[in-house]
Amino acid sequence: xxxxxxxxxxxxxxxxxxxxxxxxxxxxxxxxxxxxxxxxxxxxxxxxxxxxxxxxxxxxxxxxxxxxxxxxxxxxxxxxxxxxxxxxxxxxxxxxxxxxxxxxxxxxxxxxxxxxxxxxxxxxxxxxxxxxxxxxxxxxxxxxxxxxxxxxxxxxxxxxxxxxxxxxxxxxxxxxxxxxxxxxxxxxxxxxxxxxxxxxxxxxxxxxxxxxxxxxxxxxxxxxxxxxxxxxxxxxxxxxxxxxxxxxxxxxxxxxxxxxxxxxxxxxxxxxxxxxxxxxxxxxxxxxxxxxxxxxxxxxxxxxxxxxxxxxxxxxxxxxxxxxxxxxxxxxxxxxxxxxxxxxxxxxxx
Amino acid sequence: xxxxxxxxxxxxxxxxxxxxxxxxxxxxxxxxxxxxxxxxxxxxxxxxxxxxxxxxxxxxxxxxxxxxxxxxxxxxxxxxxxxxxxxxxxxxxxxxxxxxxxxxxxxxxxxxxxxxxxxxxxxxxxxxxxxxxxxxxxxxxxxxxxxxxxxxxxxxxxxxxxxxxxxxxxxxxxxxxxxxxxxxxxxxxxxxxxxxxxxxxxxxxxxxxxxxxxxxxxxxxxxxxxxxxxxxxxxxxxxxxxxxxxxxxxxxxxxxxxxxxxxxxxxxxxxxxxxxxxxxxxxxxxxxxxxxxxxxxxxxxxxxxxxxxxxxxxxxxxxxxxxxxxxxxxxxxxxxxxxxxxxxxxxxxx
Numbered sequence: 001x002x003x004x005x006x007x008x009x010x011x012x013x014x015x016x017x018x019x020x021x022x023x024x025x026x027x028x029x030x031x032x033x034x035x036x037x038x039x040x041x042x043x044x045x046x047x048x049x050x051x052x053x054x055x056x057x058x059x060x061x062x063x064x065x066x067x068x069x070x071x072x073x074x075x076x077x078x079x080x081x082x083x084x085x086x087x088x089x090x091x092x093x094x095x096x097x098x099x100x101x102x103x104x105x106x107x108x109x110x111x112x113x114x115x116x117x118x119x120x121x122x123x124x125x126x127x128x129x130x131x132x133x134x135x136x137x138x139x140x141x142x143x144x145x146x147x148x149x150x151x152x153x154x155x156x157x158x159x160x161x162x163x164x165x166x167x168x169x170x171x172x173x174x175x176x177x178x179x180x181x182x183x184x185x186x187x188x189x190x191x192x193x194x195x196x197x198x199x200x201x202x203x204x205x206x207x208x209x210x211x212x213x214x215x216x217x218x219x220x221x222x223x224x225x226x227x228x229x230x231x232x233x234x235x236x237x238x239x240x241x242x243x244x245x246x247x248x249x250x251x252x253x254x255x256x257x258x259x260x261x262x263x264x265x266x267x268x269x270x271x272x273x274x275x276x277x278x279x280x281x282x283x284x285x286x287x288x289x290x291x292x293x294x295x296x297x298x299x300x301x302x303x304x305x306x307x308x309x310x311x312x313x314x315x316x317x318x319x320x321x322x323x324x325x326x327x328x329x330x331x332x333x334x335x336x337x338x339x340x341x342x343x344x345x346x347x348x349x350x
Numbered sequence: 351x352x353x354x355x356x357x358x359x360x361x362x363x364x365x366x367x368x369x370x371x372x373x374x375x376x377x378x379x380x381x382x383x384x385x386x387x388x389x390x391x392x393x394x395x396x397x398x399x400x401x402x403x404x405x406x407x408x409x410x411x412x413x414x415x416x417x418x419x420x421x422x423x424x425x426x427x428x429x430x431x432x433x434x435x436x437x438x439x440x441x442x443x444x445x446x447x448x449x450x451x452x453x454x455x456x457x458x459x460x461x462x463x464x465x466x467x468x469x470x471x472x473x474x475x476x477x478x479x480x481x482x483x484x485x486x487x488x489x490x491x492x493x494x495x496x497x498x499x500x501x502x503x504x505x506x507x508x509x510x511x512x513x514x515x516x517x518x519x520x521x522x523x524x525x526x527x528x529x530x531x532x533x534x535x536x537x538x539x540x541x542x543x544x545x546x547x548x549x550x551x552x553x554x555x556x557x558x559x560x561x562x563x564x565x566x567x568x569x570x571x572x573x574x575x576x577x578x579x580x581x582x583x584x585x586x587x588x589x590x591x592x593x594x595x596x597x598x599x600x601x602x603x604x605x606x607x608x609x610x611x612x613x614x615x616x617x618x619x620x621x622x623x624x625x626x627x628x629x630x631x632x633x634x635x636x637x638x639x640x641x642x643x644x645x646x647x648x649x650x651x652x653x654x655x656x657x658x659x660x661x662x663x664x665x666x667x668x669x670x671x672x673x674x675x676x677x678x679x680x681x682x683x684x685x686x687x688x689x690x691x692x693x694x695x696x697x698x699x700x
Contacts, residue, residue, distance in 0.1 A: 121546075
């Protein structure tokens with residue numbers, strides 16, 4: 001297995017981009033990453049795109065070929081791959097691209113994550129998001145994503161004494177981080193009171209406990225480490241990765257307060273990198289709801305189980321805290337998740 | 351030579367319902383909804399009121415202020431999204447009711463919420479070209495909001511009529527400009543009882559883009575700036591949008607207060623800006639300049655640069671109750687009564 005490095009990144013702004021289409025976003029992020037990596041298009045071996053639900057959001061499938069085509073790569077007849085994995089599309093695309101390079105099959109792969117979520121109405125968007133839960137056992141009975149995460153939050157409150165203030169402090173921190181990120185959807189700081197007083201979505205999650213619908217894309221150029229120095233003096237090495245899955249339906253899971261998939265994926269990534277949680281200084285984690293970030297920092301063992309809320313209030317995960325979590329401001333549009341995270345980690349390392 | 355307003359009149363049904371009362375039925379925090387929309391109450395048409403009766407009331411209030419023979423009115427145009435008949439005109443009934451028939455041209459306009467301002471522009475052209483002495487432009491609606499939908503908190507009823515001509519004008523319209531695109535953010539298909547809307551899409555790319563673009567065009571065309579105006583009035587689908595648009599354009603609260611009727615009566619759709627304008631004319635003095643920009647979803651914006659003349663002191667502005675008096679003279683109804691009046695209760699047929 002060869003080592004793999006990140007040699008270029010690019011992203012669009014994120015938000016309700018009414019005048020930008022899916023392909024506009026995919027192209028912009030991809031071209032920015034290619035320019036950043038200073039590679040010629042002839043050097044690209046494959047294109048991987050993480051995308052959750054373009055078929056439902058914009059009635060367009062086959063988005064990997066589409067983005068390659070509109071990026072001017074059609075006549076190279078590159079292998080293009082679209083990867084769907086719920087809210088983890090972009091991250092899985094990165095892992096698969098890494099594997100392809102590590103295996104020796106490819107040298108350079110452009111990996112993108114993109115989603116255009118605001119071309120449908122709010123109700124339809126909520127239904128599309130719910131389709132990543134178990135349609136037959138959850139969504140069909142009316143469980144929305146917010147409703148499912150609200151149950152996890154409620155249980156966490158019961159088990160560990162987590163409060164709405166603890167949850168709200170995640171939103172306050174991430175909005176503060178977002179205010180420093182020129183591409184973030186919201187660039188204003190918010191107060192604990194405004195989070196607590198926001199309209200209730202699914203108790204105990206209020207409006208500011210929930211990620212907004214968003215449009216945007218991010219892209220990363222991965223390269224075999226032995227060739228990376230040709231393009232950049234500062235390649236960022238892919239030291240470890242881990243992917244795991246879990247029971248899809250919430251009621252089947254071992255524990256409502258633990259994401260076992262996150263626990264296992266985190267352990268695998270750290271084991272490969274020969275690192276411990278305490279060695280990590282910056283992390284981008286999934287935070288579609290405030291409770292999700294609390295679960296993630298616990299499940300990745302950055303803090304003790306049940307202590308995610310108080311740790312956030314104490315500033316353990318704040319910018320330049322013991323471990324800076326979601327320095328970008330948090331969750332991008334679904335297809336873009338992992339790719340955007342890498343973009344931000346990469347940029348911090350620059 | 352400019353065309354202008356010769357007289358004006360408005361009519362607002364007496365009944366009101368509050369957001370709190372509506373929210374209570376749907377399990378929502380109606381008070382918070384009302385605060386968010388900047389709406390204290392909305393008008394409710396009585397069981398015997400529709401766009402025809404409201405238009406007639408407005409037209410009569412308009413004619414009561416001046417000594418003009420109704421047969422001198424050469425055109426009557428009624429703009430509305432809620433004409434009682436799909437096939438059978440409104441304007442003919444208005445013409446008969448006010449004594450203008452039969453030697454005149456008449457038509458019903460349907461052009462989202464700016465059908466009334468479109469009627470002003472049409473009658474300006476007809477009177478400026480001396481095809482006729484006066485034209486009557488009416489905006490009137492009994493707007494629909496699906497039960498439980500966000501629209502239900504604002505969709506209300508009202509009407510206003512402007513008599514347009516070139517002689518004895520109480521307010522001269524020196525410039526009018528339109529900004530028209532196909533931006534469908536709100537629609538109701540033939541046979542549908544309630545409209546659909548694009549949620550947050552109705553904001554930035556729809557209302558604000560058109561209102562602000564039209565306003566900038568009007569400033570340029572008129573060679574004016576916000577300080578030149580005593581009053582400004584905008585289409586007011588809620589109490590939030592026009593206030594924000596006005597601020598962005600550089601108007602002060604004191605300039606928009608008189609015409610911001612939406613806070614007390616809700617969104618009267620095609621009538622909204624005309625009712626606001628009528629409220630301003632109720633109190634304006636000679637020399638006052640009025641900046642008016644309407645908006646219709648998917649229709650665009652019409653802007654008017656209006657200057658009040660000495661003639662305003664020669665008409666009887668108190669011949670019928672002013673807009674302010676009509677706002678003050680109201681009776682609250684509960685949701686059941688509102689549902690009955692609005693035909694939302696299924697009754698036995700025959």
